[in-house]
Amino acid sequence: MRDVKDVNPKNIWNALKEGNKRYQEFAMLHQNLDAGRREELVAGQKPMAAVLACSDSRAPVEHIFDQGAGDIFVIRTAGEVLDMGTFASLEFAVDGLGVQNLIIMGHESCGAVKATKAALEGGEVPPGFQRVLIEKVAPSILNAKRKGLDTTDDFEIEHVRETVDMILDRCPVIKQRLDEGALGVVGARYRLGTGAVESIVEFGV
Numbered sequence: 001m002r003d004v005k006d007v008n009p010k011n012i013w014n015a016l017k018e019g020n021k022r023y024q025e026f027a028m029l030h031q032n033l034d035a036g037r038r039e040e041l042v043a044g045q046k047p048m049a050a051v052l053a054c055s056d057s058r059a060p061v062e063h064i065f066d067q068g069a070g071d072i073f074v075i076r077t078a079g080e081v082l083d084m085g086t087f088a089s090l091e092f093a094v095d096g097l098g099v100q101n102l103i104i105m106g107h108e109s110c111g112a113v114k115a116t117k118a119a120l121e122g123g124e125v126p127p128g129f130q131r132v133l134i135e136k137v138a139p140s141i142l143n144a145k146r147k148g149l150d151t152t153d154d155f156e157i158e159h160v161r162e163t164v165d166m167i168l169d170r171c172p173v174i175k176q177r178l179d180e181g182a183l184g185v186v187g188a189r190y191r192l193g194t195g196a197v198e199s200i201v202e203f204g205v
Contacts, residue, residue, distance in 0.1 A: 009184030019066035032068025050093035079112025081136035
């Protein structure tokens, strides 16, 4: 992330937004992808940001923000659902690697959200371990319904909000870094059709 001069949560988030703008406009710099960068990273990593995103193949995180190797610590689960491994990875990114920005990014046309909506409306619950996704996403959709929201877009946005709240509630290290001003936390949603990352909630940026 070479386009960040004064490194702080606000400037890092601004750099990521600029990278996303380049991605939308097909003007990517493809930075930090050369042989020198590869050799440099053999000694270790120091990403400036971490992104928890859905595993959907249509949402390639580094490309979306026009960043290269070693710039973003990426954690991906279907529906960006949280489990102990995800919490541990988030904590490692903040406490172990010292990232200054944490972005939780959902996306348009999320299969996990659609499947959960269908299940709650009387449809079938997927078999096997896939049912865990329904169980994890369902509270977000139920909360959205209690607020009078009823579209898939609404549910995707609410799921991001709920995921951010859960992380801040259950991860003392992350909450502490945020309160100290050493970390920015953003909830966002990626639009498949336009390539835009839309901010939903922002803390410390």
